[in-house]
Amino acid sequence: MLKNVVAVVLEEVHPFELGVACEIFGLDRSDDGLPVYDFALASARPGPLRTHAGFSVDVPYGAERIAEADLVIAAATGIQDGFPAPLIEALRAAVERGARVLSICSGTFLLGAAGLLDGRRCTTHWRHSERLAARFPLTTVEPDVLYVDEDPVITAAGTAAGIDACLHLVRKVQGPEVARGIARRMVVAPHRDGGQAQFVARPLPAEDGDSLGGLLEWLRHHLDQELTVDQLAARAHMSPRTFARRFQQETGTTPHRWLTGQRVLLAQRLLEGTGEPVDAVAARCGFGNAATLRHHFGRWLGTTPQAYRRAFGGVGQPAGR
The missing domain is CATH 3.40.50.880 (Class I glutamine amidotransferase (GATase) domain)
Known part of the structure; x- marks a missing residue:
């Protein structure tokens, strides 16, 4: 209560x-x-x-x-x-x-x-x-x-x-x-993962347009795609090593962990607000299949997608799919 x-x-x-x-x-x-x-x-x-x-x-x-x-x-x-x-x-x-x-x-x-x-x-x-x-x-x-x-x-x-x-x-x-x-x-974000870093070396975008802000926004709209550090580095016109260092500076975490966190958040929203089967949710979030989604849900949230939907899904949505 x-x-x-x-x-x-x-x-x-x-x-x-x-x-x-x-x-x-x-x-x-x-x-x-x-x-x-x-x-x-x-x-x-x-x-x-x-x-x-x-x-x-x-x-x-x-x-x-x-x-x-x-x-x-x-x-x-x-x-x-x-x-x-x-x-x-x-x-x-x-x-x-x-x-x-x-x-x-x-x-x-x-x-x-x-x-x-x-x-x-x-x-x-x-x-x-x-x-x-x-x-x-x-x-x-x-x-x-x-x-x-x-x-x-x-x-x-x-x-x-x-x-x-x-x-x-x-x-x-x-x-x-x-x-x-x-x-x-x-007017704040409804949820930020508790494991996110407190301190970010570059918390504000650089004025010279060198920030990864545009790339991060693009990623949020393409989470269903298979994305590697090499691909993202090429998109940012950087070497993989420079990209990984810059990403850590701007987000406080690694590209892999950031992507996984964003995918888990998207899965939460889909499980809360839609009746899509878990396999479909996994595909839309870039996890590929329900087994991979369950793995990451367990590691990040300590529960399963089905249990999360039963707890937080809207009225009339399927509980076990």
């Missing part, structure tokens, strides 16, 4: 990361047929708390409000040596009774202080990864990903990765239509 959501506010909270929680879960979008969440801000003590940007946020609830939450979000804040005991106790109790917790950026340190990262994989902003690993040695820190879902603990890297993690959770619990509806209102 995902109905009651609480964002934890600490001194020096980062406004953008807190705003992610407020934007996704705090707005009434019922006019679009989307769920309305019972959203609240809570802290160790109610009242005004100073943000990282210098202004204050009035927090109406204390830690006891967390006891009602289905989801508790720990937004980024200044990394502290210690955290208020009422918040630590409330977070532990929340997970014990079945609630989820989600951290954004340095909010991961609060979850670690509560012992919720022990024995789990997690992530945070790449600048804080070494410090997080040293401080909480029982966790496995993955510094190069956008978010990690170790249900009921979800951790996100810096800034916009918090949007990705929240929409991932909405998609998981409430389905892709709800996630797409929220993303559409926010």
Whole structure:
């Protein structure tokens, strides 16, 4: 269930990361047929708390409000040596009774202080990864990903990765239509794979037209074709070695992994929105056959195409084909 959501506010909270929680879960979008969440801000003590940007946020609830939450979000804040005991106790109790917790950026340190990262994989902003690993040695820190879902603990890297993690959770619990509806209102991508790299050496296209942006757009419209690195390098007028290096710089991943991810995303959309047989979906996505599609679905999503369609397909679509 995902109905009651609480964002934890600490001194020096980062406004953008807190705003992610407020934007996704705090707005009434019922006019679009989307769920309305019972959203609240809570802290160790109610009242005004100073943000990282210098202004204050009035927090109406204390830690006891967390006891009602289905989801508790720990937004980024200044990394502290210690955290208020009422918040630590409330977070532990929340997970014990079945609630989820989600951290954004340095909010991961609060979850670690509560012992919720022990024995789990997690992530945070790449600048804080070494410090997080040293401080909480029982966790496995993955510094190069956008978010990690170790249900009921979800951790996100810096800034916009918090949007990705929240929409991932909405998609998981409430389905892709709800996630797409929220993303559409926010004008953001409805889904980004959590394993995507945090840091890209060239995040913006070069002004001299040297970017691969045009090629990436072409690829998205030709995923059904058999494509090799040599073919793509020739299309980009580069040597295969130069192309592979440039691709890594601009996307943060390899051509093969990027193509596979795009094909899986296309397969998800087709399984959600059409009644096409799985073999036809596999062909349209460039996987060739259902067996190959099942292989990649299992590796990327931990499920099968048939199970995914049963969970997220539209009403009246075939469940097992």
